[in-house]
Amino acid sequence: IEARLPGSVGHTGETGFGDPQVGGTLFFVNDLERRRYSGLLTLITLPLGEYHAKNPDVSPGANRWGATFVYNYTQGIGRDWVLEANLEAQFYAKNDDYFGSDLEQKPLYRLQAFASYDFSQSTYGALKLVHADGGELKLQGHTLDATHQRYT
Template identity: 65%
Template structure:
């Protein structure tokens, strides 16, 4: 039988590690990501996000000091093609990150840097009506467990040592001359990490709503309000359910995008969790560069 304090520490550590993993991932979308382009177009996208937190909110009560800093870079390449019989976008994402965290229940900070788990997949469009700025599609990404993973520092490893899948169903529609509204329903599923501090860590799916309302200030510049709501992701360690690991959080953010010319776009994002449960109370800033080939 587990000692209660040791069991609580394991719960807090595993829950914190889950939050670290998600902070270093590239599952977040941005406003107008589902705008289409003619077949033959390709995009090179560079993401430079920084995520920080100085507290961890748990339903279990006070988990002690906890903080997080993730400095990441990710490159994404997207091809627009008609090889699927309709418009689709084969793509890959390669991330890298420096992660430093003091997890809840831990006395000291840990840090590790390296290449994260790459993702491959694409979007299949069901609706592609650029004249009305109306789009709908399913984005599917497979996460490959080949990033840097150190079982001695499992909680801050850029790689998660497990397979994963992300499925995101989006609908985008222009409203009037300047507004665009978007909504996405997302499911993240996870394989087993069979070497989490020598044990086996399983995770239930995480479900998220991502919504955007964007406005064209000029033909080249737009701003967007964003809302993320997430729930799920409870953990099971060595065959035992861990209480207080089911996440719930609400995040609000603002994005500003500007086309420098016909081929290059710059976007900045700021966002913060306004409600967090069993996760870090995180804030994020990101710079994104897009080049159209």
């Protein structure tokens, strides 16, 4: 990972393995004939990656646990159309060694909607709409300005 961080003169970087994720999807509906699917994807981020406490902004590991939950509903319409909706929530544990301080992050929530059309077996076009809210950061209990994410 290499980056030029705000306020720095040059680039900084670190190498190593990032935090692994483990998880899977539990399907509530898996109807191939009607092209209807629904499931809950659960991913747990394990803080096992290389963490560089002196350079945490470009560290491959985050030094914290994480959990992501994505509920998906997919419906085929006719032969060529597919509509999808995702509800996503990301939760983060505390990083207790962010430049020697505690870094906390509030949950981040997303709603995603997709519409796709199959022009052929190998070509499709799609539209995607995403709305997100949350993810505010706190350092030593103080909210960091402009870290709350809200976008569409």
